Amino acid sequence: MILKLLIFAIVAALIYKFFGGRFPKIGRSPHQKKLDQDTLVECTKCSTYVTVKESIIVRGKYYCSKECAA
């Protein structure tokens, strides 16, 4: 009985450790990727602000639309 509990505790600790290292990335992340996605960038051509998520990046420059990127 005690052994069973001990094994359970070890398994639980391993699971906790596993998720502990991973959850911050999957959930709300203070990491770059999430931050970048919502960061506003200025269109190189027409100066319209768009989020990185919606922007088009051509040769390291941000554009609001295909028309501007062309």
Ligand SMILES: [Zn+2]
């Ligand atoms: Zn533009």
